[in-house]
Each structure stands twice: as structure tokens, then as C-alpha cells.
Amino acid sequence: MGSGSRIDHQHHLVATTAAGTTISAPSDAISPPEDEHQELVSRLLRLRSLMDENNAPPEEVEELDRIRQRLRDEFQGALQQDVQDDPREEYDYPSEASPLAGTTDELASDEAIEALRQAFNRVPAQRDLPPEWGSPEDRSVQRAAAQQVLDEVAAEHQAAASLQEEAREQWPPNEVSYTEDFDAFQRDYDAARDRAERGEQVVPYMTENATGGLGAREGGRGFGVEIEFDIEPGVDRQQAIQNIARELRDAGLSRTARQYGYHSQQSAGYTDEPNAWRLESDCTVAGELVSPILYDEPQTWQNLATACEIIQRNGGRASFGTGGHVHVGMHDFDHDVANHTRLMQMYKAHEDVLYRLAQNPASEGNQHRGTRWCNPNPVPSEGYSSISQISARHGQAVNLYGAMRGGQSAHGEFRLWDGSLNPSVIQTQVKLSLGMAAAAVRQDTNASGPRMELGSHREQRRQAGLGQRRRLSGDDWRTTTANFRQLVDSLFQRPEDKAQATALFHETRWQRR
Known part of the structure; x- marks a missing residue:
């Protein structure tokens, strides 16, 4: 407060x-x-x-x-x-x-x-x-x-x-609706598939107005990322960390050439200075790079791409156990239980597709890292009657502990994302997180229909006798993509944002419970 x-x-x-x-x-x-x-x-x-x-x-x-x-x-x-x-x-x-x-x-x-x-x-x-x-x-x-x-x-x-x-008044109508215009979704999906077949970057990367105002410094939300990584087998881990820390400093992303302790950025206090990225240790991985407070500006996306490139060049990799966490400003949630309810009911309505989009596209076997550190949130169907009813824990998919305190520093942490060193994937995950917070405040969420909890789509295919590897078409394809299309229409207004999310959808797969 x-x-x-x-x-x-x-x-x-x-x-x-x-x-x-x-x-x-x-x-x-x-x-x-x-x-x-x-x-x-x-x-x-x-x-x-x-x-x-x-x-x-x-x-x-x-x-x-x-x-x-x-x-x-x-x-x-x-x-x-x-x-x-x-x-x-x-x-x-x-x-x-x-x-x-x-x-x-x-x-x-x-x-x-x-x-x-x-x-x-x-x-x-x-x-x-x-x-x-x-x-x-x-x-x-x-x-x-x-x-x-x-x-x-x-x-x-x-x-x-x-x-x-102001957010409700300034949000324009959808330029294209995936829910009403299935062909528009299909064109974007086919375009992503064509890029994949040509060996090109499948998920586009934007550097100018990447979020359509969702992450703007004026009128949007600040955000931050935590990028966990491991070191490739056969690469000297200590030397790799030293090299990464030195190159981050030399590139102007960090102020020192060292690896700090766990959560040291939080203890030191957050800033929006572009040179305040901090390399931290984490007992579960080789390292975690924590960003400063970011906004949708060209320098932000240039710095993110540089950080990912430095880590990879020195032997860093997004292994199966790494996670990617996105923090989103929620200063306008104002202790209003209705805002929190809308956010979490939207999450629960689209939980299965969110875990699909959370999967690292480069993971072996197209598998999410699992829910040990990002358990699906329990969300009552009738919503919450008070803020204290909200389950806010570090190990949940959406951690709202930082949002419950209110005030200008209030923020939520979306922990379900897998680790990735592909800046296009991270950017899309950031935009999905920003979009969910903004939609909750605009009272423009789509939680209609049955809840699609983690594993729902795989179970539906099993019950319908459809193999998990079979490519769907016709009504089966329309049905299985409906939840994704509804989510995207709630979060994004611009065609380019929907196309970017669709490309990530193409690169990922439905997950098990």
C-alpha cells in the first residue's frame, strides 16, 4: 500500500x-x-x-x-x-x-x-x-x-x-476475432507451420511496440523476467558462470562481473535501470538471470536478446528442469477481490492451454517440466469472498502474494512458464502474462464454458478414441483449438499479437495432468 x-x-x-x-x-x-x-x-x-x-x-x-x-x-x-x-x-x-x-x-x-x-x-x-x-x-x-x-x-x-x-475506455475493439473468424486463426497457424518447415524462426520477435501498450511505461504495466539456465555437459561450469557474468557487465546489462546469492535482487531492491540485470545462484540450476523492472521499449527487447545470446554462447542451456518466471505489475488491482477473482477464474478456464503455451518448444519429447515448482492453483468456481481466501504460494502457477499487499509495488508472478533462452518465446510469455492481468482489470475476461484444467485436452482425445499423435482436422480441430482462440481474443486486440501466440501454440503440445 x-x-x-x-x-x-x-x-x-x-x-x-x-x-x-x-x-x-x-x-x-x-x-x-x-x-x-x-x-x-x-x-x-x-x-x-x-x-x-x-x-x-x-x-x-x-x-x-x-x-x-x-x-x-x-x-x-x-x-x-x-x-x-x-x-x-x-x-x-x-x-x-x-x-x-x-x-x-x-x-x-x-x-x-x-x-x-x-x-x-x-x-x-x-x-x-x-x-x-x-x-x-x-x-x-x-x-x-x-x-x-x-x-x-x-x-x-x-x-x-x-x-x-481508463483501461476500459482506451481498449479498442478486436481487429480480428479468432472465435468468430476461424479462418483467420488457421491462416496464422499455417504460416507458423510453413516457417517451421523452412527452418526459420517460428515465433516472431518484436522490438517496436511489442505489447500493444500492455507493457508501456505510460499507461501500461511494468514487468520483469527470471531466466533459469543450466550449463551444457562437458563445459566447465565455474568458468562458464564467470564468462557469463563478465560479458553481461561488458554489454552494459549488469554493474558487476559476479554471481550473487539467491534472491539478492529482491533484497537489494528493484529498479528500472537498464544495467540492473543480476546473475544469481539457485540450488536447482546453474544460474538465474533476474531482470530489472522492464517496459515495452526497444532497449528492453534488445537487452533480452543480448542476455540470452550471452548465456548460450558460454554454454548455458534451458534444460528440462529450468523455469522462466514473469512478474507483472498489479498496482491497479487495489485490494479488489473482484479483480483477483476474474484473473484466477480466467486462468482456471484456460489452465490446460496455458500449460501448453508454457512448455519450452525446445524441450525433449515436447514435455513441460512438471508442476513441482508451479502447481495448478485451486480456484473456487464461485470466486473469492475475500483476499485472504486466495491461495498465494511461491510454488503455484500464479503466485499472487506480491499482489495482495496492494500499492504501487503490487505484482503477480506467473511461474508456470518453462525456462527458455529463445527471446521470442520469453516475449510471448511476457505478453500472455501482461494480457491476463490487464483483462482482469478491464473486466473483459472469458471464463465461459467448462473449465479446461491441466490435462483436459489429452483426456478428451482419449475418450473420443483419437490418438495423441494424430493430426486433427474439421470439427475435431475446431473443438480442440476453441479454448486457445477464446483466450487469445480476451488478451489481445492486434492481429500480430494473436499471430505470435498462435506460433507458440504451434510449437507446443498438450500436457498431461
Whole structure:
């Protein structure tokens, strides 16, 4: 959530935010909520501080969401009890019709935020409070900091709502629809097959406006890639890593000629500087190259191609066990459970085709590396009722832990992609990831029809008596490509983007469960 607020629990009279703002209680500050509510507020602020420092484990992110729910329920209950105890007392307090009394527990709407702010400002009955809460002045400072949290949430909500509306208004109609025009899909598929037969690069690579605005610096989303690789048998591993690190520095992609420890980029903090690529170690592979924050600009795609070429020239390869992870900015998801639900229901509706597109086209036997490090996400058919219901783990196909924290740094990680050192494949995987996030916010997702979970197409062919190696035609071909065509129409508007995804579809195969 933005910069966040900090509370010094040892010196409550001064609370400083990450942005350097000092919070002090006004001289006429009123008392804070009752002690039980105060305890919840304290816990909320501590968790917020951990999240802003990227130190909150998933269970504490979930607890933050539960506290929001608890605060809403507790404040509503306290109002009803106070009115019964003293009907002469008047409070400007959320009513049963307030958004806070509804089924959603997200601080998403302006009305909900204002109602909760009023609850924080309520003057409670005078009574003794535990000594650990300090003096009334101390508690007032903490209440002021809590209100700043709500102010930040309100500002973030308004900014995100504006971005969502802008995205819907600026998204043009499809220039071509694979769903309605099957022949258009078939032409692109045949063109990819012809390139393959001629021994040419099958999946096109773009360097100018590659994403159609999805990854633009202005109006799009930042993204990042993690490229895992191994070293070819017979090549000295240590020397290869040294050579790769040196050439990355010499090419202006990294600042040093060394291999860093695991997740060192995350610890150092991300930047969009083009020379901030970082070579890291990983216990499962020889190395992992982590990009800075990227945008759809010619230099980004030139640097990606250079990085892949340097790794390959020095003996690097995308072995069967390597993965490719794509991080996508989700600053406009705004803790809105509906956005997360749309994203994950779209993923589940197209899970099988996504795992097909995730396969490294150069893998032996046309097999995906498996789901040990990218398990299919469980997604309830009715969606989520709260952010805390979302399963957000490092080992899942779509890891939304970084998105649940909200704010400008919110991001999701698409982990299902296989490792590849083909920049065209990586670019297409990036665009698929960007497209899914954008479609969820535009409320333009296609999750109709039966869910096609991992292995569905192979099972359908088995039940229909169609061999896995047989080339389909006619209605069988239309049926088996329908889910892919629906997905592409949801994600992309331009014909060139759909053709690029179709080329990757041509190069990959349906996977087993």
C-alpha cells in the first residue's frame, strides 16, 4: 500500500512514515476507540509496516485481511450496543446499509473508507484503559497514524479506479476475432507451420511496440523476467558462470562481473535501470538471470536478446528442469477481490492451454517440466469472498502474494512458464502474462464454458478414441483449438499479437495432468 505508515510503539508521540512524514497528535485530539479496537489497530499497523518492508510472510498478509474484517464487524457491533446503552448519544457512525456492513471485507469504496474513518474517530465511554496503551496523548497519536493508513488506502483506491476506467475506455475493439473468424486463426497457424518447415524462426520477435501498450511505461504495466539456465555437459561450469557474468557487465546489462546469492535482487531492491540485470545462484540450476523492472521499449527487447545470446554462447542451456518466471505489475488491482477473482477464474478456464503455451518448444519429447515448482492453483468456481481466501504460494502457477499487499509495488508472478533462452518465446510469455492481468482489470475476461484444467485436452482425445499423435482436422480441430482462440481474443486486440501466440501454440503440445 504505497509508502505506508510507521508507528514507533515505544515512543507513540512521534510516528514517522516511510516517506518521512512525522505524525503528531493534535492538541485537541479525542480519545481513540476502545482498548479491544485499539489492539486491533495496533496489530494492523504492525502488519502494514512488515508488508511495506517486504517482511510479512503469507500468513500475516492473510491476518491483515482478517483484521480488516474484524474491525468492520467490531465497529458495527459497538455502535449498536452504544445506542442501546444510551439512546441520547448521537454518533456519526456506519449504518447497517453502510458498505462496511456488507459481505465484502475490502476497504475498496470511498464510502467504506469514510465509514471506517468515522468509526476510528468515535468518542467512547470514559473508562479505565490498560496501562500499556499509555496516556491519552499517546493513544491519540496512534489513532492519527491509523487514520493516515485509511487516507492512503482512499488515495490508492481512487487512483486505481481511475486507471481501471481508463483501461476500459482506451481498449479498442478486436481487429480480428479468432472465435468468430476461424479462418483467420488457421491462416496464422499455417504460416507458423510453413516457417517451421523452412527452418526459420517460428515465433516472431518484436522490438517496436511489442505489447500493444500492455507493457508501456505510460499507461501500461511494468514487468520483469527470471531466466533459469543450466550449463551444457562437458563445459566447465565455474568458468562458464564467470564468462557469463563478465560479458553481461561488458554489454552494459549488469554493474558487476559476479554471481550473487539467491534472491539478492529482491533484497537489494528493484529498479528500472537498464544495467540492473543480476546473475544469481539457485540450488536447482546453474544460474538465474533476474531482470530489472522492464517496459515495452526497444532497449528492453534488445537487452533480452543480448542476455540470452550471452548465456548460450558460454554454454548455458534451458534444460528440462529450468523455469522462466514473469512478474507483472498489479498496482491497479487495489485490494479488489473482484479483480483477483476474474484473473484466477480466467486462468482456471484456460489452465490446460496455458500449460501448453508454457512448455519450452525446445524441450525433449515436447514435455513441460512438471508442476513441482508451479502447481495448478485451486480456484473456487464461485470466486473469492475475500483476499485472504486466495491461495498465494511461491510454488503455484500464479503466485499472487506480491499482489495482495496492494500499492504501487503490487505484482503477480506467473511461474508456470518453462525456462527458455529463445527471446521470442520469453516475449510471448511476457505478453500472455501482461494480457491476463490487464483483462482482469478491464473486466473483459472469458471464463465461459467448462473449465479446461491441466490435462483436459489429452483426456478428451482419449475418450473420443483419437490418438495423441494424430493430426486433427474439421470439427475435431475446431473443438480442440476453441479454448486457445477464446483466450487469445480476451488478451489481445492486434492481429500480430494473436499471430505470435498462435506460433507458440504451434510449437507446443498438450500436457498431461
